[in-house]
Amino acid sequence: MxxxxxxxxxxxxxxxxxxxxxxxxxxxxxxxxxxxxxxxxxxxxxxxxxxxxxxxxxxxxxxxxxAVHPMFTLGHGPFRDELVTHMQQQADWLNQPVSASVIATVMGRAERDPDMRGLRDDVFGRAGEHLTDALAAAVARGELRAGIEEHTEDLASRIFGPLLFLRLMLGAQPDGETVADTVDAALAAWQPNA
The missing domain is CATH 1.10.10 (Arc Repressor Mutant, subunit A)
Incomplete structure (x- = not known):
């Protein structure tokens, strides 16, 4: 049977x-x-x-x-605090040996393999949707200036990009202070009083 x-x-x-x-x-x-x-x-x-x-x-x-870790799945609390906590979890995942292999494999093969490209697009596409929703909620609560939702990809690259560079290119393991500084730098222009 x-x-x-x-x-x-x-x-x-x-x-x-x-x-x-x-x-x-x-x-x-x-x-x-x-x-x-x-x-x-x-x-x-x-x-x-x-x-x-x-x-x-x-x-x-x-x-x-x-092995892929979900990105930008945030709740409805204070945006900056939740984003720092979430990005610290991302950094902890990035600091594991399998993570570098996963990211390098997906990125390297996505250029020539439609299945890998689909995986990459699915992971980052869903991440963008999650982040856009969280940004809209933060704007509605008055935590960020209106219009930031239209810059989701740029914001994501300003937050996740430096952490990826540190981990994959320099071999460093981003810590809590680095994560918080990266998030704060990316959000600085979108603060209500900026």
Whole structure:
């Protein structure tokens, strides 16, 4: 009898294989994700990995998708405080070894692989929508000047860009003070009294 997606053994083997692939990605990049390596690390048969992912690119895409951290999911509290807290969580995620591999792989492959481009666009597209909604709410509460919602991409790049540069290009691990300073610099022009 074939296993279905509702079979707990199939779900468990898939979860274990994805965790193994994520570890391999962190240790050596996408080239380390092979059927044999994933099967050995997950302690499942190679046929099990093939059954879940008939091609290696699908396994890599699922690995990257499961390892991506949601961006700009803010609540409805004071915007600046929530943004600093959220960006500190992003920085903590960036400081993990797998994060650099995930971001580098998605960005590098997005130029030539439509599936990776879709993953990149989906992650950053949703992030932009979340941030735009949070900015509109902050404007309505009088925390920021009107019009900032039209500059969501610019604001996101002024906040996330420096943190990515520090982590990926310089190998530094952004700390709480760096995160707060980056957020404050990006929001300075949009303060109600600016």
């Amino acid at each position: 074939p296993r279905t997606k509702s079979d707990p053994r199939a779900r468990r083997s898939r979860t274990n294989a994805l965790a193994a692939a994520t570890e391999l990605l962190a240790e050596g990049g996408p080239g380390h994700i092979t059927y044999a390596a994933v099967a050995a690390r997950a302690k499942v048969g190679r046929a099990t990995v093939y059954r879940h992912w008939p091609d290696l690119e699908a396994l890599l895409l699922d690995t990257l998708t499961s």
